[in-house]
Amino acid sequence: MAPREVTVSPKTAMPKDYAFLKKGIQYKTLHSRRLTHxxxxxxxVVESNKKIIGIRVPKDILSRVHAQANETLAARKLATAKRDTATIRQAAAELDSQFSKIPEHDRELVLKHGFKKHSGRVGRTRMIPLSRKVPYxxxxxxxxxxxxxxxxxxxxMSRDAARKKIQKKLQDTLRQWGNKQGRRSSSK
Incomplete structure (x- = not known):
């Protein structure tokens, strides 16, 4: 039985009847992996400088995955938009709960900027609960x-020194906006 996954370098010869799928499109990567297994x-798994840059899978499987991705694109975009809307709605409710006096303009900016898709910002992480993402x-x-x-x-100025210097203004603003835990939440 063939090993399920093998790590190779980009210089390793391409196996016969295989093709390369660049890292970045989760749908295609997941389906290509599953169907190959x-x-x-x-x-x-193609790795360069200890970073995964893509995978090599059988050509026929990759062709099938590309076709499926094209066929399902509209439905997946719609589902993603619904999830994103729900995420923003939940974040807005949590924001209103924790910061009941936040000015509307600031509220909109926090939601737009802090929860922007593919931004890498705290609002998009799955690692911490929403109740902590909002104050961050x-x-x-x-x-x-x-x-x-x-x-x-x-x-x-160093990041730590700058944060210490603005700490009072930060805490005062958090309290003005209705956050009762201004002191505790402002350390991040």
Whole structure:
């Protein structure tokens, strides 16, 4: 039986009847892997400088996955939009709960910026619960929009020193916006 997955370098010769799928499209990667495993064939994980850059899978499987991806694209986009809308709606409810006096303009900016899809920002992580993501997003917003934090960094001040310098303004703003845990939430 062939090994399920083998790590190779980009210089390793391409196996016969295999093709390369670049990392980045989760749908295609997941389906290519699953179908290759189901076919009892090996997935070759291509790694360069200890980073995965893609996979090599049988050409016929990759062709099938490309076709399925095209056929289901509209439905997947719709499902993603529904999930994103639900995520923003939940974040808005949590934001209103924790920061009941946040000005509307700031509320909209926190939701738009802190929860932007593919941004890598705290609002998009799955690693922490929403109840903690919201204050982190608000703290980042206050830090960058309502203090001189960025100017302090630009002047050469360390991140820790700049955060200490703006801490009082940050805590005061959080309390004004209705956060009763301003002191505890402002450490991130």
């Amino acid at each position: 189901e076919a009892g064939k090996t997935v070759y 997003a608000v703290i980042a917003h206050v830090r960058h929009r309502h203090t001189n934090y960025d100017r302090l960094l630009d002047s050469g």
